[in-house]
Amino acid sequence: MDDKQLLMLKELTDARGIPGNEKEVRDVFVKYAKNSTSSITYDGLGSVIASHEGNKSGPKVLFASHLDEVGFMVTAITDKGFIKFQTLGGWWSQVMLAQQVQLTTSTGKVLHGVIGCKPPHVLTAEVRNKAYDIQEMFIDIGATSKEEVSSWGVKPGDMVTPYIEFKRLNESKFLLAKAWDNRIGTAVTLSVLENLVRDGHPNKAFAVGNVQEEVGLRGAKTSTYLVDPDIAFALDTGTAGDTPGMTEKEADSKLGKGPQIIIYDASMVAHKALRDFVVGVAEELKIPFQYTVIAGGGTDAGSQHVTRNGVPSLAITVATRYLHSHTSVIHEDDYLNTVALMTEVIKRLDSNAVEKITFG
Known part of the structure; x- marks a missing residue:
């Protein structure tokens, strides 16, 4: 991970932003998003939407994180x-x-x-x-x-x-900070947008920072309604199961083993065709990933998939230790692999692929 990415992670996690008071985090989002696109808009609740048109006749693909932290x-x-x-x-x-x-x-x-x-x-x-x-x-x-x-x-x-100081844990790839839920998803969103603008893509891409996820997936309702996407992704954090005392029944994901593909959580059942599409890309490119079930929680995909007349949606998350505390830990490889996977997935979502996912 280069110094620019580390600085972005530090700025995002240092920023203070509880549900309904996300301005500091939104300002960091805009700071980095405006380097990739000049089109930045907002919904009425304060969610921020950075868009980039790769193909004006292509489908609309939304990928969103939430800006707020528990507080x-x-x-x-x-x-x-x-x-x-x-x-x-x-x-x-x-x-x-x-x-x-x-x-x-x-x-x-x-x-x-x-x-x-x-x-x-x-x-x-x-x-x-x-x-x-x-x-x-x-x-x-x-x-x-x-x-x-x-x-x-x-x-x-x-x-x-x-309050806690952002730091690398000794000389490892483990990163300690407050608010990885969900500043790591926000970092993924911003990095994917930057990659898409640089590499090109066959759709209209919408990188979104949602507000008020932690109190009921609220910002995702309004931002998704405003964009009216053909495909939607929620980029968030998920439970790690690799600490002492955890059983595979409770959580089986491990830090450093790749992004989590959520097949079921309390807010939605993953869209089967979209899930299979993402898995196919990961397997083809040999990007490590983990299937995950989160029976006791949900992500913004829970609001995305029931917007308007329904949107094929999927949550992709970064395994995190000690969620909803002052001190959470992630693995930098999981961040990098989530960025790589999401970039390649969105680059392949042209009109034919989206039609097959939606109606095939």
Whole structure:
């Protein structure tokens, strides 16, 4: 992976963007997309659409990631200056306590804090031995009163995001950051767009950054409706099953073994012909891949495939450890192979291929 790609990954993961507050991430998307195309539009919710016309009479192919990350929203300030919050997206309480966060005010000021709770020394054995209630947690930003917090510009509705430093794990190919879900999908989207513009393609390509995926696949509804594509892909993250204690029944994907092709998840059944087309390309080009089932979650393809009168759709994901936490880990080869696969797939989606997938 070259320095340019590493810088893009760092900028995307460093950017702060919870559901409904994705501007920082969208700005990074636009920064890189405008180098590949001058046609950038938006839907009414804030999803960004970068398009490139390879063949004006070709089919419309949409490939989308989501911009938002799981995070928090300020709901109240206590008299002693602590922050109460609402989770946005799925959080597991065990991964939250004592973790650092950043609070971004409406004026863009960034404050540092930590998620706290009562110390274990004062808890009963019953409470200590079960998951701590998120409703009992708070954020400490070093203030001593409600008035002091207000003077710093903090208000209900402000964004709170996890904080961690982007880094390569030692000298390996494993990359650590916050928000790989779904900044790695966003990086794939941007890299595929760049490749298509450079190499040419037989269709009208739409690279999309969706908003509000983590709270119900919402941005994908509006952006897909606006584009009205013939084929749609969701580029996201999937569960890794290669850590101690995991069983193949729970998750069988491994980092470094290629992109995940989602054949079933809680939001959709993969379109059979489109799935077979993608698998055929991967096998022909000897790009490694993994079949995956995600019974307890979904991707933006869940909204894409039921837009208007229906769109053949497929989710392709990058296996990720420690999803929905402050510290997630991916393998750089999976990113590169996902980019390679998606680039070649879209380059082959001409009118004949799309007609065969849709009606054949």
